Amino acid sequence: MNSKKQIASSLALSVKKLTVAYHDTPVLWSIDVDVPAGSLLAIIGPNGAGKTTFMKSILGLLPTLAGSVSFLGLSAAHAAKSGAIAYVPQRMSVDWDFPISVEEVVMMGRYGSLGWFARPKQHDKEIVIDALRQVNLEALAQKPIGSLSGGQQQRVFFARALAQQAEVYLLDEPFANIDAATEQILVYILQQLAASGKTVLVVHHDLHTVRTYFKTALLLKNRKIAYGPVEQVVTSVYLDQAYGNRYYYTPPAISHSGGDPDYISPAGKVSSWGEL
């Protein structure tokens, strides 16, 4: 199962015209994003903008109305099977009373490459220990997950993703409800990953830290409002369109240093169904 192909294109993720609706309301409308390898991308937007929906639908966890998604030139299913994608879901999606240890959760990160039936080997155990070391949880490897704090739980999820040794990392609100120290460790790990050529996409909720943590940003409000270097996306022009006037953050004035002006896509109006 772990037939990691050569990276066919330099595009880690290519999304074309992704459209997702929930019952009878469109949540994502015709999203076009091309994410090159080595990106450290923040997906931001107000509540209900479709950020988590975006992440879940590119992974194939939600059905789409239209759009094609490819990871490294492969379809989502193929990429998942070949272990190229690591997904860190929201922490609340899991029952933390489950009777397993930290190490066993991180070992789940190796299951993708093991496939059905196979048992973990020594090689996998070494990778797991290494992942735990990276997030500073080596000492707690045997502890049941129920006794962990919020920050430790998030680090377990990180370690699981790191153990996958994937090319593309997708994280859903990893910094929600954790302490500052853990947040620093995790941001550092993400930045190291991006620096070594991996691609990192993060659904982020805090406007104050987007500029310092990330290099590029995708601003969503059901449509793609802006996508590009973070200094140019997180500016009042685009934030006003996305959040209305309801955000408490004063972005610095637009800087024209770095970033190609053509890289930013024109903002679209959120449409209703009645145009035809």
Add this chain to the structure above:
Amino acid sequence: MILFQIYLLAVALLVACSSTLLGVFLVLRGVALMSDAISHALLPGIIIMFLLVRTFDSFSLLIGAAGAGLLTVISVEFLINVKNIKKDTAIGLIFPLFFAVGVILIHVFAHTIHIDTDMVLLGEIAFAPFNRLYIGAKDVGPYALWLLSFIMLVNSFFVWFCYKELKLTTFDPLGAKLLGFNPAFINYSIMFLTSITMVGAFDIVGSIVVVALTITPAATAYLLTDHLDHMISMSLLIAASSVITGYAWAFIVDISIAGAIATMSGLFFIIVLCVVPRKGLFARASTYLNIRRKSAFQLVFEHIKLHGSVDIVLLPSLFGWSPAFVNRLVVSSEGRNLFVRKGSTLFLHKQ
């Protein structure tokens, strides 16, 4: 004979209405299976009461049932609150134990309890003695009617009097506590009244029907409306209809009344599930197809607006649709005259 039937029907209607009133709140609180649990857990209470007073009159049974019901609720609440066990796990641990104890008691004291074990086993649960008394219709007839009317009155009074407390504690127990209400009291009252209703209803329709009538009309009403008042009135209506139609069916075809009523209530639920506008299964399916088509049209429209025209052959790869879907799309767009088609290219109408 007719009077007999009317009397049975009246009593069944009373049972339906009294149990549904409570069922609405049980369903909203997510403890719908407490009704089934209580119906089984009442058995030892009845047996113990019988062993104490040696008669099977309704009043002592009511006391025994209420006691068993309260004990069940107290144990379940203890497991949930003190020992951090989840709701349905706690329910699933308590009521079989109580029922098992009841069955053991029956067997141990079999020589003093004249309960036909066959009647116990027939799923209409341990109220065979009632069935026997019941044959002497004159004696018991009005009695059960009075009892159930009384229970109906009590339930209605409770729901009417404590309406806002019920509403608040169902949706936000912690907030209710902070505001000075007592959610625990409301909780215990609901369960207490459920126990009483169960006992009053057993002899006429049996436990399975009471459970069905408690949960199903409330669940059906929940699908139909978003307002609590409407939910209550609709569930009463649905419960009554289930009883009437079920009874008629059982009368005509000569099958178990209990089974017929339970099945009818289920049938109502299935029908509503499928047919409810917007939220029902049929509506959802058609909405889904509708949205797929509409969004496809809109996406193509926007694409043409940006790029001037689009080649039909390129549509599948552009949007990730299957060629079959694209064909259907083009055909229905022609039917609606949305685009101008020249060969295999689509344009917009000139405006």
Add this chain to the structure above:
Amino acid sequence: MLDYTMVIVLIGASLLGILSGVIGVFILLRGQSLLGDAVAHAALPGIVLAFLVTESKNILVLLSGGAVSGAAGMLLMTLVTTHTRLKKDAAQGMVLSIFFGLGLILLTVVQKRPITHQSMLNKFLFGNISTILYQDLVCIGVITSIVLLFIIIFWKELVASVFDASYMQSVGFRQQSVSFLISILILITILIGLQAVGVILMSTLLIAPAVAARQWCDSMRSVVIVSGFFGALSSIMGVLLSNCMVGIPTGPMIVVVASGLVFFSIMTASFIAKRIKNFSVPPYTGVTQTNTHTQKNTHTQVRTQAYAQSRICFCYMSKKYIKQKDRA
């Protein structure tokens, strides 16, 4: 006392106990504790229908009928919970009562025939472990081994999928297949387990050993093994006790033993385990506090410090229970 019939019953009971205990862990962790109750009730129409159609009392035939209606009940429950705003408790309650009502209707049809149905209904409602024959035992044994084999083979997929289904989906394990597998295993277990304790008591046989094991153990493997052991223990004890005391039915006795076991575990395990495993007192710094409080507080403080000292010694001696406190 230990004659041939007894041995058969004991082996059958222990096999059923092991099976219920093991599967019960998965049921518990999926949050479907009352599924056993609902599906067991839902199996009735299938069983009666199978009886009506085939006129045989063969266990396999009846249980296959039960499997079909049980599966229909499970499907309906899943449909209702995924597509409506109703929660699983309402879905389970409805399936339970409606299917059982259907079963009652079918039973009245059966009643009109000159065939006795009482014994079948008895078996269904209360279990008939004390009357199983050698053929039934073989059947139970084969099915139990198959189910346990599946669990061993698919262990890592099952555990990981119950823990975090969307993650497993994202790494390429189709959750539809896994979910289907688990549902089949649960359905088989419930149908087989009906023979032990019957419809009404089914949920305890499934979840009590699992809850009890969860109180004592912290890893999935130990929970499953201990749960299987507890299940077998409850069944064996139930059979033996009901045999000793004349006239007590076996099914309820098994439930009483299982419940006793689980309540004992709930009450005492946390008390005991905390003392040994997770108890951690803030480290004794060796500095005695000067007391300006009342006598009562002083006593408490001294006692706490002395206790802490003895705890440190104990921890030192039992090395593996020392945990580094790591709160980042």
